[in-house]
Amino acid sequence: MTEPSYLAAVRESYDTVAADYLKRVKTPAELDPLSRAMLAVFAEVAQAADRGPVADVGCGPGLVTAHLADLGVSAFGIDLSPKMIELARQAHPRLDFTVGSMTALPIRDEELGGILAYYSTHHTPPELLPVVFAEFHRTLAPGGRLMLAGYVGDDEHLRPAQAYGGHPVSYESHLLPADRIVGLLDRAGLVITSRLVQEPDSGAKRTVATFLARKPERP
Template identity: 60%
Template structure:
């Protein structure tokens, strides 16, 4: 099966910027108390269910996975970019990271107790989101939890330069209500939301959605 061109371009772009991206965002959680609070709540829910490991999908340089590990969650990371995976492995040699696409996860049905998709699904074109959310639902155990963070908007942008490098990165923004609708259609019911207004260095709203697989 031929890979969609947007995935090929996205992989190449994040391979190019991986080191600089890690330098910029690798310690970002230290200045994000609301994000840490949502991750802590998610970790508590996952630990209580005991249904399996957590996959950090679109893990980048591995900082979110490392934070969850410190909270006592069995976690591993998946990223489209092999170079980003290399960076994550170097930064956190005690954790497992692997290359893969959220559009076709190399995981079994009902295998995961939780999924984190932290600012990664907005790279997926709108028409492909149902496929991604269906994969999330397929791989989550019944009762498993999803934590999704994203920028908020109604636009598509194509980045041609980022992190000091030429790139081809698509940004496909959605409103939280639409994301919740698509998750529900896939079998994932949103149980909580956090909306964060623009602040210093941030030009738009951010949303965090916590969802649960029925069953």
């Protein structure tokens, strides 16, 4: 498969901002109570399903990957940005981190017990989300679990001129309605088990949605 053109912009941008991103991004301990609780729930259901390791897809510098590991999950990280993976390996040498794209995951069919996509799918153009969700379905074992979290909106397309320390970036963000994301996951063969929508408050400027889903067992 030819690499989608948008990935080059995302990779270059996150390579550029990696060091400043690590300085500014919240650690799991600094997240709001609901976000921390959803990560804990995902860790618990992934462990209970016991279908294999959990991939943190779009792991960045590995903070959440390490948090899952601390919760007892057999977790590893994948990110498009080599610089992010370098930071993750430096900070968490006991864990595995790999450079890769969620449009073509370097993972065998049905290898995973879980996938975490934590604020990592919003740079994907909407027309390519079915490709990403098909990869999630392909790599999850039957009974495997997915947690997808991120900003949602009314088909908003954002193109920031700079981010994290004022560095110029060239990626776009696509904020879709929560119901549309549910529909795309359903069409990919993933069954939604819960969703949580957090409206903006004094600590957040945008609506956030978290979805838990599973790959059905074989008949």
